[in-house]
Amino acid sequence: MRRKWDARTKARIVLEGLTKGGISELCRTHDLRPGQYYKWRGQFMENCHLIFEKQPGPPTESELAVENEKLKRLVGELTLELNNGKNIR
Incomplete structure (x- = not known):
């Protein structure tokens, strides 16, 4: 066995x-x-x-803050792109 x-x-x-x-x-x-x-x-x-x-x-607080800022910028850019696409139509 x-x-x-x-x-x-x-x-x-x-x-x-x-x-x-x-x-x-x-x-x-x-x-x-x-x-x-x-x-x-x-x-x-x-x-x-x-x-x-x-x-x-686990990520440190400063690493989370940096990632949070990047994500906020990305959301803002995507929101602008989405709004600009709606205004063209």
Whole structure:
């Protein structure tokens, strides 16, 4: 039967392998195939840099104010275009 490994457990096992070595013993301890460990390690190494990238968070008040002003200008321009189109007819 296949087991489902959660992300935290996978990361902990990979980090243990990277720091302590002894992959064969590690895999025996966790009843894990070495090929599966190396697959997880590859995924880990491929994506570990993402933790240091800025995570998108809620916009700041100043960013919202700037966006609000842009939207107000756009609404005004569109209103003028709409009104000018009605006056031509």
